[in-house]
Amino acid sequence: MNVTDPRRRIPRTDQLLALPEVVDAPLSDSAVRSIVAEAQAAARALEITPEAVVDRVRARVTAARATSMTPVINATGVVVHTNIGRAPLSPDAQRALIDAAGYADVEMDLRTGLRSTNRGLGAKSALLAACPGAEDALVVNNGAAALLLATTALAEGGEVIISRGELIEIGAGFRLPELIETADVRLHEIGATNRTHPADYERAAERERAKAILKVHPSNFRVEGFTAAVGTARLRPLADEKDLALIVDLGSGLLTHDPALPEEPDVAAEIAAGADVVIASGDKLLGGPQAGIVLGRSWAIQKLKKHPLARAVRTDKLRLAALEATLTGREAPVKQYLHADPAELKRRAEALAGSVGGVVVAHDGRVGGGGAPGFPLPGYAVELEEHLAARLRAGDPVVLPRVHQGTCLVDLRCVPPELDKTVAAAIARAEKEQS
Structure with a gap:
C-alpha cells in the first residue's frame, strides 16, 4: 500500500510569498522569507499540518512589526x-522626528547650497533661550558621553578632584570613576563618603597635576545624617585661584527650578553659582530624547567642541530635532x-x-x-x-x-x-x- 508523504502538500515558497497579506506586510524580504521558512519547517517536522502553513504565515506577517520594541x-x-525608555516624547517632538527622518538640512545652508558649520544650531539656540545664563551649549549622544568629553577636554593628562561621596554608579553597573578613567585622566578622591570639606578641595588643588574639580549630583541615592558637602559657589574662587575647570554633572536634566521638586538642583542655578560647564540628560526631567546636554562658559564649551572625542560622541539629526521641539514646543508629558x-x-x-x-x-x-x-x-x-x-x-x-x-x-x-x-x-x- 502506497502512502503519500503529507509533506509533499506543503505549499511552495513562491506560493506563500504571493499571498496578499505577505505582499502587503511592512517587512523586509529577508524577514518575510524567514517567517515562510519557519512555517514550512514546522510542517516538515509534523508540528503542524501542511494545510496549516498558509494560516500560520498569514498570522505571523499580520502580527509582525518592523521593530521588536513593544509600545x-x-x-x-x-x-x-x-526600563521602558525614560521620557515619552511630546507630540511636537514626535513630529520633529518624522520630519527629520528623511533628508534634512542638518549640515547644509539652503541659501547657498553649501555645507554649513551650524550643525545643531536650532537645538543650541533653544537651550540657550531656556537657560540664558549659559554662554554656549553643546549636545552629544548621552549624559555619560558628555561627562567623558568634559573631563577629557578640560583635564586631559591631569587630575580631576572629586569627593568620595560623589563616586556614584549609574545604570547597568557603570561607575563614573571607571568611565572617566578610560581617558587620559586620573581622579583624585577627597573627603569621606558622608563628609567633604573646603579644606579637602584646597589641599587637592595644590597638587601639580590638578586640572579640574568635578561635582556630581548623587541623584539616585541620598545620604542623610552626619553629612557635609561643598557647593559650587564655594568652589568657584578656588578654581579661579588655581586655574582649574569647574565641572558640574547634574544628570537629571532640570534646566530651571521646579517648585514640584524643591530639592532638585538645576542647570541655571549651577551656572549662576560659577560652574564652567554643567551636564544634564535630555531624556529625564527635560522630557526629551536621550542626549547629553552641556551648558556653560564659552571658552569651556569651545574646548569640548574642538576635542577629537567630540566627533565620536556627536549626536544625530533625529535627537537634535526632537530636543529642539521639546524645548520650543508645547509642554512635554514628563x-x-x-x-x-x-x-x-x-x-x-x-x-x-x-x-x-x-x-x-x-x-x-x-x-x-x-x-x-x-x-x-x-x-x-x-x-x-x-x-x-x-x-x-x-x-x-x-x-x-x-x-x-x-x-x-x-x-x-x-x-x-x-x-x-x-x-x-x-x-x-x-x-x-x-x-
Missing part, C-alpha cells in the same frame, strides 16, 4: 522609567505627569475602579530616572489582584502596572486621559482570561 502604557506611577493634580488622579482612579472593580488606594508616584530619590508625588492607584499584572504585561496593548506587597497597582499618573478606557478594557480582558 507600553506606563501604569506604574514612575514618570521617568528607565512635566504634565510631574504636576498631575492628585484630585484629578483620584477621580480617574475611581472611574477606572467603577468599571473594572478593585479598590482605590493612595499611591505616591516617583520621579524615577535617578531624579529626586525618595521624593513622593502624591496620587492614587487602583489595587487589583497580583496575578493580573502578568496578564496585563502580556496583553495587547501592554499595560505595565506596579506589583507591590502582593497586589497589582494601576496608577494613571503617566497614562494620557484618552487611554483610560483602553486600560479599563485591558484589565477586563485580563480578568476574563483568568476566569
